Amino acid sequence: MDAYLAAMLVFAGLYALMALGLNLAWGLAGMVNLGLAGFVAVGAYGSALLTVRLGWPMPLGIAAGTLLAAVAGAGLALLVARLRGDYLAIVTLGFAEVIRLIASNETWLTNGTDGISGIPGPLRGAVTPQQFNLVLLGLVWGSVGLVFLLSARLSHSPFGRVLRALREDEEVAAVAGKPVLAFRVRAFALGTAICGLAGALYAHYNGYVAPDGFAPLLTIYIVLALTAGGGGSMRGAVAGAVLVIVLLEGTRFLAGAIPGLAPVQHAALREASVALALLLLLRWRQQGLIPERTLTKAAP
Template sequence: MLAYLIFALTIGGIYALLALSLNLIWGGIGLVNLGLVGFFALGAYASALLTGAGLPVLFGWGGAIVVGAIAGLVVTLATTRLRDDYLAIVTLGLAEVIRLVALNERWLTNGSDGISGIQAPMKSALGNQGFNLFYLALVSVIVLVVWLALRRLDRSPYGRAMKAIREDQELAGFAGKNVLGFKVQAFAVSAALAGLAGALYAHFQSYISPDHFQPLITIYIFLAVAAGGVGRPAGGVLGAYVVVFFLELTRFLPDLVPWLAPAQFAACREILVGLSLILVLRFRPQGLLPEQIVPAPKS
């Protein structure tokens, strides 16, 4: 039971990092990334391939951050002439392209068989239980550091400029803000965080395949941010843990409804996820931790 709880908390931390990534652009500057899982996959495969080539794990994580940031830059710069809703469509397509490339380019990703034997830092020295506790602590510290950084950003003049662009980008542009520059920077940082989350996931699981990066993960993260509170970093973190524990608790539903076949039960779980999102948006649209707009300091 303890091992299962540690696993759930670790996955919750990785999802929290993804939620912080999404909240930065969705709640911060008003961009919607429907392909979050694609950047998650890029980070996972980048780190797995780099460490598989003999590089240390830290280099793999750094490579995942760089690959994610570059992908974010390419996507935003390639859609500068399009409206923001088209950016959401482009990211959705990009995520599926990344998954299909991972599925079909066996020379690079080993196709549907995936990549196994990914380095797990300190596992040989700590053993399974010790490694799980160590990795939980590591992921928790990373989430805490990222949360503190984004919280500070949120309350800074830069963060207030992002919120102004979110509310009315034309007015922000008239006020002298470089709207495109803010969007590109925010999306690149968001994609880098998603890439880091993917790298952490790969080295925790020690195995990744295209099946690990289904579009449903993006829906889970959107549910986490919506449930926690769009525009507030703490809300995204809280929502991520709530969603993970909700998903894990529903695994025990077959004990309550034994007449359902496994395929029917899997479908019911997804129905419950969708219903939860609808209920949150209907009865608590501001989330569990509503956004708090900090007034600018008086000059």
């Protein structure tokens, strides 16, 4: 049971990292990103290939996976610079599917649907599995704490205020002399870099990556986490990620406690329970659990 709780806390931390990355682009800058799973996959496969095939040290592999995701995000942001709203959502979603298809079909590089195994982890084999979970727990949540502090500082900096201006009215920000494209690309790249970091940590924790682990459902969970926690709020992003993990795992026991249901019905009941809980939350807390604090002062 202790190993299970530690594993769930690790995944909660990974979800929190992804939510913080999504929050930079979507919550602050208003740039819809439904290709989250693709950038997580870039970070995971990048670090896995470099450490397994080329024998790179794990810290360098994680750093390289993070950088690859940032480069991919910046490139995509430049390509879709003129797209907004639904069009941007469709293109980013398509990007994630392209990455997943490449991982599934380019067997010479990714080993196809068989995935990449034997990915090294910190102290894996030198400590017990329970201790390994605790080591990764500290590493993942240490990364969450560092990213949280940096994101919070960024959010309250002039850069963060420009991102909020772009979110509210891009034309006004452009008239004020702000280079809109440069800010959009930087925000998108920073957000995808954090997602790439989460992917790299996931690869070294799991020891195995395969295309099925980066399905669109992952993006949906993170979008739900940010929405439930509060868009634009760093604390809300972390709280929403923990909430989603609690709901997903809590409903697992709830569905299993009901006799006479087939496994498919158990899965359907879990999804319905999560959806109902999030709908009720957003009904009574439309801005999320911890909404973004407004920086404007009330008129006298």
